[in-house]
Amino acid sequence: MCGQGRSRLNPPASAFRAGLAAACLVLFAGALSAAGEAPQIVPRLTGEAAPMSEVKAPPLARPIVDDVKRMRNYPEQPPVIPHSIEGYQLTLNTNRCLSCHKREFTEGSGAPMISITHFMDRDGQVLSDVTPRRYFCTQCHVPQTDASPLVPNLFQDASKLGGQR
Ligand code: HEC
Ligand code: HEC
Incomplete structure (x- = not known):
């Protein structure tokens, strides 16, 4: 809103716009000072280090294999x-x-075959080979590492939720 406005304005409108711009400036300055005091609700992913300071990169987590x-x-x-x-x-x-x-190739490799859903196109038609929408496996399947979680995980298994009813 602050940046908008046509170049040719009639006098009352331009006075109004100037007032608006001033109000915007005050609001902006207010927002800046408020940001400094904002309470820290979520722990920073960067840890305790001061922003912009140089931090040694932690060692990469080991993959689980x-x-x-x-x-x-x-x-x-x-x-x-x-x-x-x-x-x-x-x-x-x-x-x-x-x-x-x-x-x-599963007989030779001993790997589980991609499941039947991986052969279905978006209309549910079963193809003879992997469907293009399941071609890039790592879109959905990810390896794991031994890294500890950055924030506590409150996930509950659906089977545990049933008992509360
Ligand atoms: C050299 C053969 C080989 C290759 C290449 C391979 N896998 Fe596997 N994969 C296996 C075998 C064998 C298993 C069974 C578990 C095990 O032995 O690790 C498996 C297990 C899996 C599982 C677990 C299935 C389950 O039901 O838990 C997933 C998911 C998987 N692989 C995805 C991938 C993806 C994605 C890639 C490519 C980035 C890949 N695999 C490449 C052989 C392979
Ligand atoms: C769009 C997401 C998506 C992509 C892309 C995808 N998968 Fe899957 N995959 C799934 C889901 C969801 C399941 C479990 C439910 C199912 O079978 O559809 C699964 C199941 C599997 C399984 C277990 C099959 C079983 O019977 O236990 C294997 C192995 C697998 N995928 C391998 C692959 C490989 C290899 C690729 C790449 C060629 C791939 N997936 C691409 C979502 C995906």
């Missing part, structure tokens, strides 16, 4: 990847994931 299947937190959750995907190419021409998870 134990090959142990993880329980899904809800039925539709894409299962997390329990193995390393370091260096696996996933591009328009190459899909390293499918070299093990594709139907034709």
